[in-house]
Amino acid sequence: MMKKVSKILNLLLLTCVASASYAQVATDLSGFSAPNNPQAAVKCDIALPSWGFAANGNWLVSTRNANFVGPGASVELCQDFNVPAPGVSGQQIVSIDYIGQQVFGVTDFYESRFFDQVGTSPGAQLYASTTIVSAGGLRTLEFTNAFRPAFGVTYWTSGCGVNQPNQNCTCRWEWDGTGTGFGTAAHVRYQPAGGWGGAACPYWTPKASCAFLANAGPPEQALRLNICRNAQLRLDPNSVPTMTQWGLFLFGLVLVTLGIVTVYNISRKKATA
């Protein structure tokens, strides 16, 4: 009798373990709609819809005048963003997409820069990276723990194609004409064949105040910030702990254990009766 019960319980246990393993794989995206944008190649339990200017087919196409002044001179266009706090734990901003086309050909490399905000303009540079993944019209930077934008904080960013040997930063991204979510309109700094700042427009001046850019294109850059739930769960100080899958597994394990203990107690009582 006891051996029969043991066999049945072993079978039940195997079934539980197998179903738990399947559940770990199957529940990754269950109950959530698929994101409507390509996501960065990071480990996400759930890739959430991105935040930023959506692709709406209304981007400025003739970016030449807006984003490039000519040989020996260039402009750096900077756009602010502030991703609202989601109100749900376990979410991170995992990457940023700069949306556009290389209408001037491929540059030597790309560089993404981030600044804090002073007043209503870009302030000190917080981070710069050239680890940019290019795919079609997208230039994607995946954030690491070296720098990751926080929710509810205003940052400024510029995405640049950089030409060597002078390292002139030539921003060639397309601009969205309809977005209003980023607050302050783009700022620009102008490099007339030398250091930043010049007669044409002051250092980090609003784009609308810069004479040769004022009427060139919509006011804000097409950006997309990708957000993941339970993102970047790696062994580092900033990882976001989650017990979702483990919690389910442990809960099931405890239930099975209690059930088996109960059956054991009942069978012991019957055996001694």
Place this chain on the structure above:
Amino acid sequence: MQFPFDKALFDKAFWAAIILAIIGWVIIYLIWGEYTTSDIIGMIVAVPIMAYLIQTLMLFNKK
């Protein structure tokens, strides 16, 4: 509710649970390609419970 406990059996069951945990680590790495903090915490909690579960199952076979 009484929780049956046999130390000798639990020792054996604990080793079995350790082996299952090692297999679990391999499976986690094969599926997700990385280890997370929650994997460590979850495994630390799961191993003793699994050991006790195995011990209880072994009690059925004990005369």
